[in-house]
Amino acid sequence: MSVKEISRNKVFGGWHIQYTHQSDTLNCDMRFAIFIPHNATQSNPVPAIYWLSGLTCTDENFMQKAGAFGKASELGIAIIASDTSPRGESVANAEDYDLGQGAGFYLNATRQPWANHYQMYDYVTEELPNIVETNFAVSNIKSIAGHSMGGHGAITIGLKNPDQYRSISAFSPICNPINVPWGQKAFSTYLGDNRDSWLEYDSVELLKKSRSVLPILVDQGDLDGFLTEQLKPETLIEAANLNQSPVQVRMQSGYDHSYYFISSFIDEHIQFHAKYLFAD
Amino acid sequence: MSVKEISRNKVFGGWHIQYTHQSDTLNCDMRFAIFIPHNATQSNPVPAIYWLSGLTCTDENFMQKAGAFGKASELGIAIIASDTSPRGESVANAEDYDLGQGAGFYLNATRQPWANHYQMYDYVTEELPNIVETNFAVSNIKSIAGHSMGGHGAITIGLKNPDQYRSISAFSPICNPINVPWGQKAFSTYLGDNRDSWLEYDSVELLKKSRSVLPILVDQGDLDGFLTEQLKPETLIEAANLNQSPVQVRMQSGYDHSYYFISSFIDEHIQFHAKYLFAD
Numbered sequence: 001m002s003v004k005e006i007s008r009n010k011v012f013g014g015w016h017i018q019y020t021h022q023s024d025t026l027n028c029d030m031r032f033a034i035f036i037p038h039n040a041t042q043s044n045p046v047p048a049i050y051w052l053s054g055l056t057c058t059d060e061n062f063m064q065k066a067g068a069f070g071k072a073s074e075l076g077i078a079i080i081a082s083d084t085s086p087r088g089e090s091v092a093n094a095e096d097y098d099l100g101q102g103a104g105f106y107l108n109a110t111r112q113p114w115a116n117h118y119q120m121y122d123y124v125t126e127e128l129p130n131i132v133e134t135n136f137a138v139s140n141i142k143s144i145a146g147h148s149m150g151g152h153g154a155i156t157i158g159l160k161n162p163d164q165y166r167s168i169s170a171f172s173p174i175c176n177p178i179n180v181p182w183g184q185k186a187f188s189t190y191l192g193d194n195r196d197s198w199l200e201y202d203s204v205e206l207l208k209k210s211r212s213v214l215p216i217l218v219d220q221g222d223l224d225g226f227l228t229e230q231l232k233p234e235t236l237i238e239a240a241n242l243n244q245s246p247v248q249v250r251m252q253s254g255y256d257h258s259y260y261f262i263s264s265f266i267d268e269h270i271q272f273h274a275k276y277l278f279a280d
Numbered sequence: 281m282s283v284k285e286i287s288r289n290k291v292f293g294g295w296h297i298q299y300t301h302q303s304d305t306l307n308c309d310m311r312f313a314i315f316i317p318h319n320a321t322q323s324n325p326v327p328a329i330y331w332l333s334g335l336t337c338t339d340e341n342f343m344q345k346a347g348a349f350g351k352a353s354e355l356g357i358a359i360i361a362s363d364t365s366p367r368g369e370s371v372a373n374a375e376d377y378d379l380g381q382g383a384g385f386y387l388n389a390t391r392q393p394w395a396n397h398y399q400m401y402d403y404v405t406e407e408l409p410n411i412v413e414t415n416f417a418v419s420n421i422k423s424i425a426g427h428s429m430g431g432h433g434a435i436t437i438g439l440k441n442p443d444q445y446r447s448i449s450a451f452s453p454i455c456n457p458i459n460v461p462w463g464q465k466a467f468s469t470y471l472g473d474n475r476d477s478w479l480e481y482d483s484v485e486l487l488k489k490s491r492s493v494l495p496i497l498v499d500q501g502d503l504d505g506f507l508t509e510q511l512k513p514e515t516l517i518e519a520a521n522l523n524q525s526p527v528q529v530r531m532q533s534g535y536d537h538s539y540y541f542i543s544s545f546i547d548e549h550i551q552f553h554a555k556y557l558f559a560d
Binding site: 009010011012013016064065067069070221223254255256258259260261263264267 | 289290291292293296344345347349350501503534535536538539540541543544547
C-alpha cells in the first residue's frame with residue numbers, strides 16, 4: 001500500500017502529484033496521478049472523481065490537457081487519473097495501439113497471456129481507491145468519469161457498483177463495445193470467444209438488464225471521427241429508455257474526439273458530480 | 281501570405297486551428313496556431329494576444345496545456361501561438377536543447393549560419409501579425425505574452441514596439457539574458473561577442489534606458505528550479521523602479537516552471553490584457 005512520489009506541481013492552490021506503486025492486482029509497478037485541492041486535510045477529507053482515459057493514454061493526458069483543476073479547486077474535489085493498462089517489460093503487449101499496454105479496457109482478462117496482469121476492473125474498483133483513501137486526505141465518497149475507452153470503463157464500472165459511486169459521466173464513450181471493432185478485438189483477445197462473458201462489460205447490455213441507480217451524463221461531439229463506427233451513443237440512449245435509466249446524452253455540435261472538446265465541458269461534468277458528491 | 285490549414289478543433293464554442301505557411305522572413309515553412317473565439321466575424325474582428333513559448337516548445341504547448349480558451353472565449357479575444365524558432369532540415373541547428381531549433385530567443389541573428397533563418401524578432405513583430413490580420417477576423421489591436429524564453433521575448437518586443445502592442449505579460453521570464461547562462465550562450469552564438477549588440481534584446485537593459493509605456497504583468501513561481509540561475513526577476517524589479525515603469529512582478533508561493541503554474545494564472549493574464557485591448 002506504500003506509494004512513491006515522482007513529481008509534484010502546485011496548481012490552482014492545490015497539488016498535482018504523480019505516484020508509483022507496486023500493484024498486487026496487476027502484478028506490476030503502476031503510476032497514477034492525483035489532484036488534491038488546497039482545502040483537503042486529514043480532518044476534512046474531500047470527495048473524489050476517478051478519471052479513466054482512452055486508448056494510448058497514461059495518467060498524464062487528462063491532467064495536462066483537460067483544464068479541470070480550476071473548478072475542482074473551487075468546489076474542493078480531488079481527481080485521480082489512473083493509467084489505462086498494466087505496464088512494463090514483463091507485461092504482455094501487442095503491436096497495435098488498441099490492444100495490450102495502453103488499452104486495458106477496464107476489464108479482468110481471463111485468457112493468457114493477458115490474465116496475469118490485465119485486471120484493470122479490480123484495480124480501478126478496489127486497489128486504487130484503497131491506496132488513495134489510505135494515503136491521502138480523500139474520502140470514500142466518489143464518482144467516476146472517463147473518455148472513449150475510459151468512458152466505457154466509467155459507465156460499466158459505475159453501473160456494476162452503484163453503492164461505491166455517486167454519479168457517472170463520460171465523454172465520447174464506447175457505448176456498445178460488443179458490437180464495434182475496438183470492443184470486439186479487445187474482448188475476444190482478453191476474454192475469449194464466449195460472448196456471454198462480454199456482456200458484463202458492455203454499457204448497453206447492462207442498461208438493458210436493469211435500470212441505472214446512478215445518474216449518467218454523456219457528452220458526444222457530432223464531428224467525432226469515431227462516432228458511427230466505434231462509439232454509437234444512440235445504442236446507449238435506446239437502452240436507457242427501456243428501463244427509464246437517468247441517462248442524459250448531449251450531442252455537441254461541431255466538436256471532435258480531442259481534449260479540446262473535453263476541456264470545453266469538463267467544468268460542467270465536475271459541477272454535475274459535485275451535486276451528488278456533496279449530497280447528504 | 282497564403283496559409284494552409286492542417287488541423288482544426290472546436291473548443292469553447294470557437295476554433296483552435298493550426299496553419300503552415302512559407303515564411304519570407306525566416307526562409308522556411310512555419311507552423312502557428314490560432315484560437316478564434318465564436319464572436320469573431322469580418323465585420324467584428326477581435327483583438328488578439330500573441331503568445332511566445334519557451335525553450336523546446338512549439339505552437340502546441342500553450343494551446344494544449346494552458347487552459348486559456350474559456351476566458352478568451354468569454355471575453356472575445358483571439359490567441360496566436362508562434363513557434364519558437366525557424367524549422368526544417370535546411371535550417372541550422374544544434375545538439376543542445378537551449379540552442380538552435382526550438383530556441384530562437386525572439387531576436388534577429390547576425391552571425392552565420394544562423395542569420396539565414398533565425399529572424400524571429402521580425403517574424404513575430406511583422407510577418408506573423410500581417411498574416412493573421414490579413415487572413416482572419418482579427419484586428420490589429422494586440423498584446424503580447426510568453427513563458428520563460430518567451431517571457432523574455434514578450435517583454436523585449438513589447439518594450440521596443442509600444443505603438444504596436446497594448447500590454448505585456450510574462451510567466452517566469454528570462455529577465456536579464458545578458459547575465460545568465462541561457463542568454464549568454466544564445467546571444468554569443470546568434471549575435472557574436474560584441475555585447476553592445478546584446479543590449480537591445482535584454483528586458484532589464486531596455487527598462488534601465490527608458491520608462492516602459494506599456495503596463496507589464498509578471499508571474500513567477502518561487503519554487504521554479506530556474507529562478508536564481510536563469511530568470512532573476514529581482515533584476516527586472518530593480519530596473520523598473522529606476523524609471524517608475526509600470527511593472528508588477530508577483531512572486532507566487534509554491535509554484536514551479538510548468539504549465540500547471542501557467543494554467544493557474546492564465547485567466548488573470550487574459551483579464552489583464554483585456555483591460556487594455558478593449559480600452560478606447
